[in-house]
Amino acid sequence: MSTEEVGATAHVPTGTARPLIEAQGVSRVYATVSGETVHALGHVDLRIADGEFVCLVGPSGCGKSTFLRLVAGLDPCDGGRLALAGHPVIGPSSDVGVVFQTANLLPWFTVLANVSLPLRVGAGRGRPAPPHQVQELLAIAGIAEFANKYPYELSGGMQQRAAIVRALVRDPKVLLMDEPFGALDALTRERLNVELLRIWQASRKTILLITHSIAESVFLADRVLVMSARPGRILREIPIHLPRPRTLDETPAHPDYVRLMTEIRGLLYREAI
Amino acid sequence: MSAQANASASIPNARRTLSAARVRRAAINGGVFVLLLACWIVAVRAFGLKSYILPLPGDVLKALWAGLAVSITDKAGFYVPLWVTLGNSALGFLLGSALGLVLGSLMAEFRPVETAIMPYAFALQSLPKVAIAPLIVIWFGFGNMSKVVIAATLTFFPMLVNSFTGLRATEPERIDLMRTLSATRLETYLRVKLPSAAPYIFAGLDMGAVYALLGTIVAEFLGAQTGMGVTITQLQAVSDVAGVFACLIVLGATGVLLHVGMRAVERRVVHWTERSRS
DSSP states (O other), X not given: OOTTSTTOSOOOOOSSSOOSEEEEEEEEEEEOTTSOEEEEEEEEEEEEOTTOEEEEEOSTTSSHHHHHHHHTTSSOOSEEEEEETTEEOOSOOTTEEEEOSSOOOOTTSOHHHHHTGGGXXXXXXXXXXXXXXXXXXXXXTTOGGGTTSOGGXXXXXXXXXXXXHHHHTTOOSXXXXXXXXXXXXXXXXXXXXXXXXXXXXXXXXXXXXXXXXXXXXXXXXXXXXXXXXXSBOEEEEEEOOOOSSOOTTXXXXXXXXHHHHHHHHHHHHHHHO | OHHHHHHHHHHHHHHHHHHHHHHHHHHHHHHHHHHHHHHXXXXXXXXXXXXXXXXXXXXXXXXXXXXXXXOTTOTTSSHHHHHHHHHHHHHHHHHHHHHHHHHHHHHHHOHHHHXXXXXXXXXXXXXXXXXXXXXXXXXXXXXXXXXXHHHHHHHHHHHHHHHHHHHHTSOHHHHHHHHHTTOOHHHHIIIIIHHHHHHHHHHHHHHHHHHHHHHHHHHHHTOOSSSHHXXXXXXXXXXXXXXXXXXXXXXXXXXXXXXXXXXXXXXXHTTTSHHHHO
């Protein structure tokens, strides 16, 4: 099995090109109800290249989700510099699609209405909405036959596929995913990991995915960023040079797979203590 | 072939157990009803109650029949006063619930509006609002207007509180979603907050429908040309207690119909909740 097949070359981030996402000393502080100040993020530095798949892992409460909200423009930074395609992040952008921890579909809309919602509100309003493109994305995600169903008629896995289609429908440059498969059973999760890689390779998006699962991060990413306990900062950057396309049969059997998992686990355990 | 036959045979079986449960429930309900009627009759006989204190069920049924078995335009029957009462209730209900929803929405969306209105809303909410009926009659007279205003006032408060509570209870994740899409405030309100609050709003409408009827009757007690409240006070004046009971049955049935109708509408509109699918 050659690793040099067409479409199988690993995405090597080009260090010289301007990064799509760039964080320099980003910090975030918030006050709890009781008035305590919590340093959620310490001093985050990272650069993510166009087309890269990056996973962010870290102990619970280390500020992973907080960082994602900053990139999504949902919350402001309290310090440092955060830029998207060279422009400072000042609010939500059409260049960013977000997939939440739960599918977060609106139960009063059908799947089709849910996934095309981004084309009907905000910056998507008035844009010519190509219906065939929505249908195409539904087909790629394997849920075309559920277009006219309501979310409650779908399994959790199918709902999360619809959530991914919704995040892609404005054709953003970046996909931010906050533990998107955390609520699913192990089998569905593995299957969706494979699907996600397929969608990523077909759409050439830049993906920043947060996960608790070390196996998931190694399976998916070009690079895994390990975060420290709160206040979170990037502890180590681990390039994953496993061959693509990755499969459930071959990738876990690769000699580097276990080594990488052990390395990340070691870092995380040291942090948790 | 035989498997198919088996499968089709098992469905009527399931249906039979379902209907058995239904029969049992109907038997219990019917039994309790008969028991209550028996107690009623026994009490009248045993204590020798006069018909102007507590009439027999048969007398009530006769009065009910006398009120219902007439032309719908007959002023002596129940239809004309019921129609007037329902008309005023419906108008008051529509006005009150619309105002409640609008103000509740403004309070939920704009903090200053909330700050300005909240103390008054809560103070008035704990006031027994039928107590202001005499004032409203002074201001709006004995005509239909005072009935509509009282019905609207009573409908307004549960709608205000429920729509405000429901809109504020919108899941933050759904609002975050709309923010990532740079949706406008109105888009977020219409597509996310209002549907999220729909179960609360329907609970408010359900309460409001009953309150509107209640308010109209109370206003009619205070003075009116026609209406079920007027009919009840007229029958009371001539000690026709059986007639009063008949009116109560008519009003009770109307209330149940309103509730059932409202639930049916809710089921169709808010089809995605557990409640509407059970």
